[in-house]
Amino acid sequence: MNHKSDFPIFDYFQKQGKPLVYLDSAAMTQMPRAVIDAVRSHDEEAHANVHRGIYALSETATAKYEQARETVRAFLNARSANEIIFTRNTTESINLVAYALGKSMLREGDRILISRAEHHSNILPWQMLAEEKGIVLDMVDADEQGKISLAVIERLITPATRLAAFSHVSHVLGTINPVAEMGKLFRERKILFLVDAAQSVGHLPTDVQEIWCDFLVFSGHKMGGPTGIGVLYGREELLAGMPPFLRGGGMIQDVSFDHTEFAVLPAKFEAGTPNVSGAVGLAAAIEYIRKIGFDEIRKIDEEMTTELFSRLGQIKGITIFGPHDAKDRGGVASFTLDGIHPHDLATILDRDNICIRAGHHCAMPLMKYLGVLATTRTSFWVYNTRDDVKQLAEGIEKSRLLLKKKP
Numbered sequence: 001m002n003h004k005s006d007f008p009i010f011d012y013f014q015k016q017g018k019p020l021v022y023l024d025s026a027a028m029t030q031m032p033r034a035v036i037d038a039v040r041s042h043d044e045e046a047h048a049n050v051h052r053g054i055y056a057l058s059e060t061a062t063a064k065y066e067q068a069r070e071t072v073r074a075f076l077n078a079r080s081a082n083e084i085i086f087t088r089n090t091t092e093s094i095n096l097v098a099y100a101l102g103k104s105m106l107r108e109g110d111r112i113l114i115s116r117a118e119h120h121s122n123i124l125p126w127q128m129l130a131e132e133k134g135i136v137l138d139m140v141d142a143d144e145q146g147k148i149s150l151a152v153i154e155r156l157i158t159p160a161t162r163l164a165a166f167s168h169v170s171h172v173l174g175t176i177n178p179v180a181e182m183g184k185l186f187r188e189r190k191i192l193f194l195v196d197a198a199q200s201v202g203h204l205p206t207d208v209q210e211i212w213c214d215f216l217v218f219s220g221h222k223m224g225g226p227t228g229i230g231v232l233y234g235r236e237e238l239l240a241g242m243p244p245f246l247r248g249g250g251m252i253q254d255v256s257f258d259h260t261e262f263a264v265l266p267a268k269f270e271a272g273t274p275n276v277s278g279a280v281g282l283a284a285a286i287e288y289i290r291k292i293g294f295d296e297i298r299k300i301d302e303e304m305t306t307e308l309f310s311r312l313g314q315i316k317g318i319t320i321f322g323p324h325d326a327k328d329r330g331g332v333a334s335f336t337l338d339g340i341h342p343h344d345l346a347t348i349l350d351r352d353n354i355c356i357r358a359g360h361h362c363a364m365p366l367m368k369y370l371g372v373l374a375t376t377r378t379s380f381w382v383y384n385t386r387d388d389v390k391q392l393a394e395g396i397e398k399s400r401l402l403l404k405k406k407p
């Protein structure tokens with residue numbers, strides 16, 4: 001089934017006579033009309049601050065904001081809405097955890113386990129703890145197909161390992177990591193587990209109880225939602241014991257000049273006016289995903305990946321990184337083309353309104369490990385069709401012939 005017609009942007013470019021081939025959903029998904037309408041109707045009919053006003057309009061906005069939190073709770077199968085904190089994005093969610101754990105539970109000499117394939121957002125906050133608190137970072141390497149084995153993780157665990165932070169789906173290699181098995185292992189070893197679900201939550205069902213994770217983070221704009229809204233899921237006992245990240249209005253119980261009592265969860269971690277319409281849009285995106293269904297989304301990802309491997313495999317000089325089997329991958333694939341810089345390729349493809357990503361993808365440690373400066377990345381979501389992949393392959397072949405070095 002073709003879901004393109006749910007997304008107004010494709011119609012817009014079609015009417016301009018420049019059909020859009022959008023293959024950069026790992027950076028940002030397009031928004032379905034259902035999300036755009038939900039945000040617009042909130043802005044037109046319910047725009048007011050939340051948890052502050054005594055008047056009906058503010059109460060309506062508060063109810064919608066809290067309903068959005070409940071929608072996220074159900075989507076993740078969290079035990080309580082107190083475990084859902086709204087943030088701006090994945091990056092802010094991870095920084096919140098790093099800051100608060102650094103202030104409360106982590107000590108000098110403690111160790112944190114991450115993989116070399118992580119996004120900078122899941123490296124730099126831990127690096128900050130390494131610099132400021134003398135915490136040691138341990139790096140897990142993937143095998144040649146980008147898979148992380150539990151045996152390798154087990155070898156790196158020491159009695160000082162306190163936290164592990166891994167992405168569910170790699171934003172460069174596309175690898176689906178075995179987070180449920182990892183979660184069980186970390187729980188048995190009493191190691192806190194943070195899952196970066198930025199690339200998975202819009203593609204695979206996510207159940208925080210099944211994964212056994214302590215924290216799970218994601219961004220609305222990579223799953224059909226608006227920008228500026230993200231989520232931190234945290235186990236309630238942990239969040240309750242962590243100090244606030246930001247301080248100010250909306251997160252207090254009582255303030256005097258020499259002492260402040262903080263509000264209970266989730267308000268303790270939501271200082272200042274939140275992105276109310278963003279939360280409403282995120283809830284609409286979750287409803288949209290539910291309507292399409294993860295079986296259908298998974299089918300599309302696998303179909304697109306298989307088509308990509310088949311078409312790109314016929315182009316001379318292409319190397320595709322990550323797992324070989326579409327079943328082991330999410331909706332992301334990165335490749336290089338011999339002798340052609342990814343930026344040049346992206347620029348030529350853009351002439352035909354084909355949007356792909358070129359660069360280091362905020363994963364410089366992985367690029368260094370792969371021995372490349374940059375790759376070209378394609379990423380899919382529900383609107384993509386085999387024809388998009390065909391146009392990409394034709395565009396790459398055209399670029400290759402155009403940019404080929406003369407002997």
Ligand SMILES: Cc1ncc(COP(=O)(O)O)c(C=O)c1O
Nearest residue numbers: 089090091119121167171198219
């Ligand atoms: C796996 C992963 N983690 C974290 C991020 C950072 O997300 P954001 O920029 O929304 O904070 C990204 C963004 O591409 C990502 O792919």
